[in-house]
Amino acid sequence: MIPSIEILIPKNLNEVLGILSNQDKNFKIIAGGTDVVTGLKQESNRFINTEVLVDINRIAEVKGIEKRNGKISIGAASTFTEIYTNPIVSSELPILKKAVATIGSLQIRNRATIAGNFVNNAPCADTVTALLVYNATIEIESTNSKREISLQEFLQGPYKTQLKKDEIVTRINIPVPPKTFVGDFYKLGRRQAVAISRITFAVLMELNGNKINEIKIAAGAVTPIGTRFPELEKYAAGKEANNDFIKSLASKLGEEIIKLTGLRWSSEYKLPVVQQMFYQMLKRITKK
Amino acid sequence: MKKEFSVVGKPIIREDGFDKITGRAKFADDYKFDGMLHAVMLRIPETHAKINSINYSEVENDQAVNSIITFADIPGAKKVGMIKNDQPIFCDEVIVTPGDVLAMLVGEDVARLRLALSKIKVKYTPLQTLTDPRKSLEPDAILIHPELGSNLIIHHPLRKGNIEKGFAESDHILEQTYTTQLIEHAYIEPEAVIAIPLGQNGIKIIGSIQNPFSARRIIAAVVNLPLDKVQVIQAQLGGSFGGKDDTMCILSARAAVAAIKVNRPVKIRYTREESILESYKRHPYILNYKVGFKNNGKIKAMKIDILADGGAYCSMSPFVTWRSVVQATGPYEIENVHTDVRAVYTNNPYTGAMRGFGSPQPIFANESLMDEIALQLGIDPVEVRKINGLKAGSITATGQKLQNHDVNLLTVLDTAAKETDFQNKWKKYKKDKSIIQKYDFTKPVFNDSQFIEPDQLIKKGIGLAASYRGCSLGAEGIDAAACYLSIQNDGSVYLLSGLAENGQGLRTTFSIIVAEELGITTDNIFYLETDTSRVPDSGPTVASRATLMGGGAVKNAAEILRGRLEELIRAEWKLKNSDEIIFHDNKILTTDNRQLTTYKDLCKLATNRGVNLATIGWYKSPNVDWNEHTGQGDAYFTYVYGCQVAEVSVNLGTGEVYLDKITAVHDPGTVINKLGAEGQIYGGVTQGAGYGILEEATTENGLIRELNFDQYLILTAKDIGEIKPIFVEGKEIYGPWGAKSLGEPTLELTAAAISNAVSNALGKRFFSLPLNLEEVLLGKKLRPVEVKRGSLQ
C-alpha cells in the first residue's frame, strides 16, 4: 500500500532548492514517478520513509534539449519520448536514441525521465551505458552549491549515487561526438517490450581504416551498475580491428565482467551471451 | 444443403465493446454501496504449518476493525471444493500452502485494516513440506490431508488392446520424458466480490465470477441457506481463462459470511500479489511416453505415464487429468494403448481449471514424439501424422468410434501444410545434428572457435502440432443448458443464457443466433444481466461448451418462439402447414418472396392475439459413457480438430525464439461470429505461445517468486508476429447449425508447434517447457538463489 504522502508542485528551480534545503522532513524528488511510485507500492526501503514528494515536472530549468558550446545539454526531467523525438539527439546521439527506444513501453517512455533513470541507478538502467560512452557529465544544484561531475563519478553502487538530500540534478551535458565516431547499443531482455534488461552494452569508437583509434565500452545488468571498461579500452586502442582481435576483445570483456561481478546464478547464461553478442556488435560496427 | 445465413458467420462487433473501451463497463470493484465495508486476509509467511494460537487482543478494540471473521463464524460447510470438499474457507488448525487464509478483518479503511493485520499474533509450528510431486506417493511421504489417508487425488487408467504385443510387433521403440511448468492465468482484473445481506431474503453477491451457479452452490453450503436465498450476479469480467472459479467461489463465501455477521455489504478486492499467491494455476505435468512403431511409420503401441501436481487442494484435478487420459495419445489411431494419469497433493499452490484444461501438457509431449518418429524414419512430420491420424470411423484410445461428424484431422493438417509450404521449408531448415554449442561453465571465457559468424547467428525453423479435442464436459458430468428469451410487442428482445460471459463474447454469439432465427439484427436484442435468480442453472462456462451447449439452448428458445409466430401466420394468412415461411431482414416472406408483414407488426399482432412470446430454451447433450477402470467408452459426443504451424527464428547467441508467424487452422464446426472466432485464435495463440517460450511461475518451497507482472512475464504485442486464422467448417449434427468449440483448441497447440519449430531450426529437441532463453541456449532452467529483489533493499 502507498502511504498517504504530501506532494509539492514548485514552479521554478529556486523554489525546489528552497524546499530541499529544509532538512526537517524526508523529501523525495518525483519526475516521471515510474520508479518512485512502484517503489512506494512495493514498500522498498529506499522510498518507504518519504514524507513529501517534490514534483519537478513544471520546472523549465530541468526541461528542454539544446546544443551549446559543442555540447548537447539535456534537461534532467526530459522524458524518453522527448529525447527519442528530438532532432539533435537523432543526428548526434544515435546510441542514446537507440537505448531510449528500448525502455519499457510507449506509456512508460512518455513519463519516465533520463535523470530518474540514473539517479535510481538500477543495474539494469538502460540509458546509463549509452551516457557513459558519450562521457556525459551532470549538473547538480542545491541552494548553496552548483557542481558538474562525470556521470561515472556520480554513480556509486547499485541504487547508490553521490546525490545529497538537498540536491537536484538539473542537466546532463554530452560533448558532441566527432562525426568520425561510430557505435551501437545492445539490450537483451526476456521479451521485446516492457522488459528488464538482462544484458546491456554500448560501444563508441573511432576507426582509422581498420585501426581502432579510440574505443569506449560500457556494460550494464551484467555488472553491479553500468560501468566503463578502461583496461579494455586501453588494450584496444591502436589495434587492427580484424576478426581475431575482435574475438579477443570480446573474450576479454567476459574476463573483466567476471572480475567485477564474480560468478552468479545467472552468469552461466549471461557470460556466453555477452561475449557472443559483443562480438556480433563489433563485427557490425567495424564492417561499416 | 448449406443454408444461406444473414447474420451467422459474419464479423459482428461485440455488444460490450464500446462500454469496455470507453471505461463505462462496470466491473465488480466499481460497485459501491452505502455502509459497505472491506475485508482483508490474515496469512502467515509459511508453506505448511500447524496453527497453535491466534491472539487478536491488540486489534479487538481497534477503531479500524469492525469485526474479526474466523472459522467459528461459518454457519455451514467449513470446507468446500468443486469435486472434493478439502479446501477450508478459513484455516483454523493448519495451513498447507502459502496462499491459505486464517481469518479476515472487516472495516472501512483497507490501509488501516492492513496495519491491524500486523498486530495479530499467530503462534504456529512450521511442518515439513512436500513440494516434489514425484515424492508424494512414496510410503514415507508426509500427508497433506492426513484425514484422506493418501496424497493421491485421482488415478485414471486406460487400457486398450495388448501393450506387450504392440511393442513386440514394433520395429522401433522410443521413450522420452517431458515436463511442463506451473503457470498463472494472468487475467487483467484481479479478484473482486461484494456480498450484500438481504435479511430474511438471504444474500446477494456481485462479483468477478466465472460461474455464478457454482458460486451459488458453494456460498449456499457455507452460509447454510437454500439456493433460492443466494442470488449471484456476475459483474463484467476482466478475464478469467478458467481462473475465476474455485477462488471466486471461496472469496464470495468469505464475503457472505462476513456480510451476514456484520449485516452490512462487504467487499473483498485482491491486489495482484494476493491474486497470484492464492489463486489456482495450471498443473505442471511430468509425462513419460514410450512408443513402438513400424518401419512404415505406423504406431503399434503407446505407453503413457503422467503425473500432475495438484498442489494443496483437489479442485478440478480429477477432471483436468481425465481430459488428459482421453486425449493423451494425440489424434492418432493406435491399437494398443496403456495410460496412467495421476494427480497428487503437494504443498505447492493448488492447480485447477485453465483454458486448455489438461490438454496443452500431453500435446507438447505427444506432438514432440510424433516429430521424433518422423526424424527417426526419415519421413516428414505431415506424413507421419497422416499415416496414424484419425479418420471417419477410426477408433480412439478410449475405444470410441468417430462418426456423425466430419473427422477433419487430415483436412486441417493438409490445409495448414499447404498454406505454409510446410514440407519444403521443413526439409530446408532441418539440421542433422544439434547446432547449439555446448558451454563448459568451468571455462566461461570464450575461445576463438566459440564465436559465431554473424550470418550464422539466426536460424529459421518450422514446426506443427495437431490435436483432436472432445467438446464440452463429456463424461465429467451432466451436460445441459438453458436460455430465457422474451420478445416484446414492439419486436425488441430480452435474452439471457444460463451460461456466463467470460469475456469471450458469448453474449454477442447468442444474440447472433437469435437474430438469425428471427430474421432481425443483433441490435434488436438486449442481453440481460447474468443473475442466478433469473434463469435455470446451466452448469459452468467451461470446456469450450458455451457456443455448443448454450448456443443450442438459445437456438431452441428462438425456434420455439418462431414456431409460435409461424403458427399465428399460418392461421392469419391461411397458409398450409407445408408452406415455408421466411424470416428475413425484419420481414416475413413466403418462398416466392411475397411479403406477408413485417417482423414488428407480427409481434404486435401476436401480443394482441395472446400468443406467449417468452420461453425457456433447453439443450441437453446426447449420452456419453465411461468405464473408469478400463478408461474405455464414448468419452465425448463430438470432437473438433486443429493444426497449428509455427515459423520461428532462433538466435544461436542468446537462445531467443522470435515468433515470425503462426498459422492456426481449426475446425470449430460452423462459425457463428467471424470476428469473435478470429479473436479466439489471436488470444489463444498468444497465450499458447507464452506457455511455449516464456511464462512460468517458479516456487521456492511452495512460495511463488513472481507475484506481480514485473516478474511474471507474459508476451506483449511486440513478441508475436503474424497470426493467421483459417477455419475449416466441418459438418456436425449437434450445436446451433453445427457450431462446436474453439476457445481451448486455439491455445493447446501453439507451444508444441513452436517447440517443434525450434527443434527444426537447431537440430536439437526440447523436453521441458517453456523454451526460455536458458532452456534454448543451455538446455536447462536457471533459478535465482534469492527470492528477494535487489530494488527492495
Ligand SMILES: Cc1cc2nc3c(=O)[nH]c(=O)nc-3n(C[C@H](O)[C@H](O)[C@H](O)COP(=O)(O)OP(=O)(O)OC[C@H]3O[C@@H](n4cnc5c(N)ncnc54)[C@H](O)[C@@H]3O)c2cc1C
Ligand atoms: C513498467 C515499467 C517498465 C520500465 N522499463 C524500463 C526499461 O526498460 N529500462 C529502464 O532503464 N528502466 C525501466 N523502468 C524504470 C524507470 O522507468 C526508469 O528508471 C525511469 O528512467 C525513471 O524515471 P522517472 O522520471 O520515472 O523517475 P522517478 O520515479 O520520478 O524517480 C526515480 C528516482 O530518481 C530521483 N530523481 C528523479 N529526477 C531527479 C532529478 N532531476 N534530480 C535528482 N533526483 C531525481 C527520484 O527522487 C527517485 O529517487 C521501467 C519502469 C516501469 C514501471
